[in-house]
Amino acid sequence: MTAPATRIRNATTTAASGSRQRRCIASGRRFDPAQLVRFVLSPDGAVLADVGGRLPGRGMWLEARREAVELALSKQSFARAAKRQVQVEPDLADRVEGLLAGRCLEGLGLARRAGQAVTGFERVRVALQTSEVAILLAAADAAADGRRKLTALARAMIGGCPEVALFSRSELSLALGRENVVHAALLPGGLADRLALDVDRLAGFRLWDGRMCNDFGTQSGAQ
Template sequence: MVNAPARTHAQASRERKDIVSGEVMDEARLIRFVVGPDGAATPDLARKLPGRGMWVAADRTSVATAAKKGLFARSAKAPVKAAADLPDQVEALLRTRILAGLGLARRAGDLTSGFEKVAAAIGAGKTAWLIEATDGAADGRRKLLALARHQSPRPGLLAIYGSTELGLALGLENVIHTAFLAGRAAERWAEDVRRLAGFSPLLPEDWREEPVEAKREP
């Protein structure tokens, strides 16, 4: 029998146990919580707040279950309050964090916006993610999605913000089409997008065209 390869220290250090299922998984698939000063379970999306971490799978059902069944208190071995709307809080925080990440990426030169520039980035095979405004015209979006289907690997697609929200985050006006260029910055940013997918759709429900395939962890 062939033994499974031993995990490296770095791999093991990034794995945590979900307090709901008991499954050990990568931190990228989990939400960290700590007990806040008010004794409440507090989401720590950046994984930097002081205190013992309590880890929950990054999906609405798991967070709701942890709150409802008192699993935060059990994990902390102390009284811990958990708001009934905790999954909504996590979703809102992720949306804010993802949008802020786009602003940082633009300042670092990792984003390009505008139909022609985005089309050129797709044509050059440099696009990791397409970020489309939810209130943009369907025609331009469909043209970019058609181009993206020929890029390998296909870029991911995110459409949860309106053009005004994107414009404020990026410091631009009338932002409809944006491309997050491939690279380490896009990989880090995408972790939060994948976590958000456990709480809400990444596309409007009324979009009917075939979406670009979502990027997934290997």
């Protein structure tokens, strides 16, 4: 069984703790905006996911979990919040997952171009030994032995760091501009901070083989 990856949320959402909390329209609970996904209505009343928080219009917020979106659909929460008829696609949770994944992979590309990402097992190992690493990344199908070695080295050298295993090799390779990327690492900085928040939200939506991912890539119920 693959060792559980470190949760990022507890360590990073405090960075946004000064933000005013928002209410999830499905559950009624209040959360930091970093733990939510914002939705707006298009001019014709279609519900749009605004994962970057930039679209105009009055925001409607849901906890960043697939179950929260499904609950909102079953309770007609968007229509209630908007106080009007709305158009909601039945695959909205899948669409949110795709948007969040795209945002994460875009962030990895930015980190590569900024010189804040390293790829390959040996380069990651050297980075852990010689500099501070903010986030470890491993392909979802990476060998457990390689992940264990880098996790152990991170604990020994820097006291551990968050580990993300939500992306396939092809996704990592395309985002990082290298072939067959299995292991990578992000160095500390604003891009790593942004990725930490985005993958935390993505973890609430991503499915592998029909099962939810927990702790950034460890499948619930996996043995």
